[in-house]
Amino acid sequence: MRLTANMTIDYENHHSVLCILNEFMLTAGRDEKYADRLISMQQEFLDGFRVLLLRE
Structure with missing residues (x-):
């Protein structure tokens, strides 16, 4: 996805x-294995x- 000049996503x-991301999110809601991975990805x-916000 790229941001356009007015900061909207294309x-x-x-x-x-x-579509793939949406399917993964739906699967994560039904399967603990995927839910754990999704939580890990969000935490990372x-x-x-x-880290980026704390950089000087």
């Missing part, structure tokens, strides 16, 4: 990626984002 060029994202 979803049309990434339809297949969004938040940890990385925090």
